[in-house]
Amino acid sequence: xxxxxxxxxxxxxxxxxxxxxxxxxxxxxxxxxxxxxxxxxxxxxxxxxxxxxxxxxxxxxxxxxxxxxxxxxxxxxxxxxxxxxxxxxxxx
Numbered sequence: 001x002x003x004x005x006x007x008x009x010x011x012x013x014x015x016x017x018x019x020x021x022x023x024x025x026x027x028x029x030x031x032x033x034x035x036x037x038x039x040x041x042x043x044x045x046x047x048x049x050x051x052x053x054x055x056x057x058x059x060x061x062x063x064x065x066x067x068x069x070x071x072x073x074x075x076x077x078x079x080x081x082x083x084x085x086x087x088x089x090x091x092x
Contacts, residue, residue, distance in 0.1 A: 009021045012035070026076035027068060029075070030068070
């Protein structure tokens with residue numbers, strides 16, 4: 001499996017889910033959550049019957065780097081706060 005994945009940081013396994021990697025746990029979790037959100041958005045767009053506008057690859061590269069660099073830690077902190085709020089016993 002590792003040789004097939006190579007240097008990819010996200011792999012979708014048919015009928016199993018995703019494998020997400022990152023420089024740290026926060027980045028890997030953010031990637032996993034992001035692919036779920038993007039797939040849901042793509043599905044919702046397809047349901048409209050409209051043709052989506054294709055993004056330029058050059059724009060996507062910059063956005064990807066920016067999101068991973070800035071959003072992973074923010075996402076992780078927010079997820080941790082939500083978990084603690086819903087179940088304070090996780091701190092024990």
